[in-house]
Amino acid sequence: MVTIADLCEIEEIKNLRSLYAHYYDGNRIDELVALFTEDAVCDFGENYGTWTGKAEIHREYAAAAAGKRPDYGILHNVTNPWIRLVDETEARGRWYLINIRSTVGEESPLMLCGIYDEVYRKTAEGWKIARTRIDFLWPRREINGPTDL
């Protein structure tokens, strides 16, 4: 049963995931990286590698933002949140990801479909992303499956 206290925690985690999308797609990298714990890990597979710790995560996202694209030139649509509170300071989540290239002139906007598989940790500054991974589904497949969900 979901209690009112659980609901507030779940809402903060959902908000964290939405903020990630808005900050990333809006090229607001400092605010994006502030969503991670100091020792966070981004595990984005064969094509993007594993980034460990906030400094490396910042470098990688900044490089991705610098190389490209207007604000909101990509939309990370996230839906179907499956959030499980493990204890008072840890939670897990899986989200469907539908990535769309929202750049003028783009003829085929659908970029990729995947599933975020994440660990969240509650810190003194609220819930943060402690680990994020993507099960890539389409157009290229690279799946590890759910982590403890």
Add this chain to the structure above:
Amino acid sequence: MVTPQELCEIEEIKELRYLYTHYYDGQRVEELADLFTEDAVCEFGEEYGGNWVGREQIYNNYKNFISGEGGDPHGVMHAVVNPWIRLADETTAHGRWYLLDLRTTEGIENPLILFGIYDEDYKKTADGWKIHRSRIDFLWPRREYQPSSHL
């Protein structure tokens, strides 16, 4: 006005619907069937063999459907958005959700399978909220539309 208690009930119903998609797309059929009441009905139309009545038939049909489709888990993505949930009383609720069905198989050129709307009844049991009736208003590419049931 939504009360905090109602908000908790609505969250559980949303979670039920999201679990349906993760279990179905992940081919976890036993956990999927467990989301339905014992006497649930799936009304997916003639194309899917008419009504599926009761948890046992629902389990068997999902299992057959998944094995008939072949392929690995998460070869299909049932993305559900725009939840419209109404609590009818303490043990009954209704919901409508937009469905974007995508074929997420490597090499597929156009992943869009169908657009539709889930139209559902939920019942609160001793084991929490369960799906009591599920129907799809098919919109695209084939249209088979009924007006909403209770919403």
